[in-house]
Amino acid sequence: MLLWSKVIKSILLSQEQALEMVKEGSIDTRLPIFDHDELGSTASLTNSMLDNLESTQCEVETTRDVAIVSLSALAESRDNETGAHILRTQEYVKVLAENLSLSDRYSKQLTKNYINILYKSAPLHDVGKVGIPDNILLKPGKLTDDEFAIMKGHPQIGAEALSIAEKQLGSSSFLQVAKEIALTHHEKWNGSGYPNQLSGEDIPISGRLMALADVYDALISKRIYKPAFSHEKAKQIILEGSGTHFCPAVVQAFISVEEKFVEIATNFQDSEAELAG
Structure with missing residues (x-):
């Protein structure tokens, strides 16, 4: 029981660290999956959610980048720069x-x-x-x-x-x-x-x-x-x-x-x- 408790603690800690990295902006981080049990299924579902989140963020960033290029090109077109x-x-x-x-x-x-x-x-x-x-x-x-x-x-x-x-x-x-x-x-x-x-x-x-x-x-x-x-x-x-x-x-x-x-x-x-x- 003590050994199992340590394993669970280790798994949860590693997953918590991964989520903390996502929180800090590393959106491509995924939770480790150690086994195909309940914890593994939860991690897998979380990773699927992160996949969707990353895809949405990429679309938003692309839209933002297009706007930046358009605005900077507009300013440039009227300037000697x-x-x-x-x-x-x-x-x-x-x-x-x-x-x-x-x-x-x-x-x-x-x-x-x-x-x-x-x-x-x-x-x-x-x-x-x-x-x-x-x-x-x-x-x-x-x-x-x-x-x-x-x-x-x-x-x-x-x-x-x-x-x-x-x-x-x-x-x-x-x-x-x-x-x-x-x-x-x-x-x-x-x-x-x-x-x-x-x-x-x-x-x-x-x-x-x-x-x-x-x-x-x-x-x-x-x-x-x-x-x-x-x-x-x-x-x-x-x-x-x-x-x-x-x-x-x-x-x-x-x-x-x-x-x-x-x-x-x-x-x-x-x-x-x-x-x-």
């Missing part, structure tokens, strides 16, 4: 977050699931640019103070658009993070950014990561108003901005993964047509 910029920045954000997740300070926040949400949300960082007039958004020269004041409204426009989606569709971690990124990726560590002059850790980690990724890509990219900077020059500018423009911890993560940044920039280059346009 390229589709490759969107791909590069989301890859930069991911490698930065993965490196930061190794530290004790950020390990609890930057979970595998949260990093995946960051990766999916990053393409929407400039969705608010759809609300900026063409004569400002597409101006090849330097903006006037008045024009720049209007341009600085795009983070708020993007956040408000995502808030409307949140109200209609219900709150989700994805929409919350997407809204954070859209609203805060132009904030600066020293409080001199926009739109809300947030500073330090009042800026969500999502916005701090996106800020560095966005600036780095702008620096290394050729535009009609500037040449492409080398990685070393971009790196120097980012290092000079540590503690003023950028979160020092994010800059340190950038230094740790700078070779991956170079690799991403190489793998997702702008096409000749985009550069010519």
Whole structure:
């Protein structure tokens, strides 16, 4: 009887651990089946339920991903930025977050699931640019103070658009993070950014990561108003901005993964047509 009790305890413990993994986001986890008895039948039924749940989640995620691509493509179509910029920045954000997740300070926040949400949300960082007039958004020269004041409204426009989606569709971690990124990726560590002059850790980690990724890509990219900077020059500018423009911890993560940044920039280059346009 004692031995049987230990076996039952072991089976229930392993199944409880599997369900805990599902709860934490590992939806592909299944309960172990040790025998074809009552406990095995229960585990089998639970696994069938998890199969259906995973299938439904995949459909929801596909729908969400289509919406992300559509919205980011809409923003891109009205801007001088390229589709490759969107791909590069989301890859930069991911490698930065993965490196930061190794530290004790950020390990609890930057979970595998949260990093995946960051990766999916990053393409929407400039969705608010759809609300900026063409004569400002597409101006090849330097903006006037008045024009720049209007341009600085795009983070708020993007956040408000995502808030409307949140109200209609219900709150989700994805929409919350997407809204954070859209609203805060132009904030600066020293409080001199926009739109809300947030500073330090009042800026969500999502916005701090996106800020560095966005600036780095702008620096290394050729535009009609500037040449492409080398990685070393971009790196120097980012290092000079540590503690003023950028979160020092994010800059340190950038230094740790700078070779991956170079690799991403190489793998997702702008096409000749985009550069010519």
